[in-house]
């Protein structure tokens with residue numbers, strides 16, 4: 001079980017230089033999409049937003065962008081509520097994507113730059129820069145609709161970045177990308193973060209989020225249920241125990257107090273230990289089956305934490 005140490009009050013002091021999502025609630029008719037959603041993304045922080053389908057990630061991002069209005073709560077940037085001018089300084093990669101299919105790549109990017117107030121010359125040079133950086137140099141004169149989906153996604157990232165935004169918000173930017181494109185996307189997000197920009201993105205690729213992000217927010221049923229650095233989150237989750245007892249038969253760990261079997265593979269049993277569970281009792285039970293070749297504690301990874309949150313959510 002994840003120990004719920006996360007309190008909204010704690011989060012709010014973090015980022016007066018960054019993006020604050022402060023107790024946002026939103027209903028669609030009878031459906032409660034967000035319930036006091038709260039978290040912050042500091043300046044120069046790469047924040048991963050994870051949660052099951054329908055947990056409320058897209059709704060939160062749309063509200064942050066001003067595409068959708070919240071029923072209550074507030075979004076602030078650098079300590080002030082957002083107005084139109086501040087929102088124009090956001091870069092957004094929406095889930096539904098949103099490029100003009102018939103427009104050529106470079107033309108489209110310069111156009112978007114100009115729409116955000118750049119001079120034609122500056123917008124053109126920004127478009128050239130980002131097509132270069134994202135490996136689209138040879139595609140500049142192609143219509144977006146003729147590109148592969150992965151390349152369209154690169155253009156979409158360029159579109160979010162072309163006007164040199166102060167905040168970057170991306171809805172599932174990694175979905176459908178090949179491994180090379182994943183690396184390009186990761187590098188660009190890190191570079192953007194390193195320029196002091198808050199970067200918020202959602203993803204279902206938990207290994208990637210774990211590797212890439214400074215902090216992670218896990219959402220369930222419209223609220224943040226855990227938030228912190230990957231290390232902090234991993235420390236909060238239940239410890240795992242990996243036991244290699246080759247002669248053990250199925251069910252050897254059944255009935256041990258505070259112990260749950262997560263996985264049995266190649267003679268190795270992975271167990272989850274509840275707080276206060278006696279690992280020495282597990283060792284004795286393992287030894288009772290025969291030799292024990294391996295017995296080690298492991299911290300949960302983001303996938304384990306996520307599984308716990310989703311299981312608890314379903315049980316609630």
Ligand SMILES: Nc1ncnc2c1ncn2[C@@H]1O[C@H](COP(=O)(O)OP(=O)(O)OP(=O)(O)O)[C@@H](O)[C@H]1O
Nearest residue numbers: 028031032033051052053054055056057058059060
């Ligand atoms: N336009 C809408 N009308 C009615 N309900 C909606 C609408 N948009 C979202 N919802 C509901 O609000 C909740 C949150 O949806 P949201 O799209 O924010 O989740 P998500 O975390 O982004 O999911 P996914 O991972 O599938 O993209 C869901 O119950 C969804 O069905």
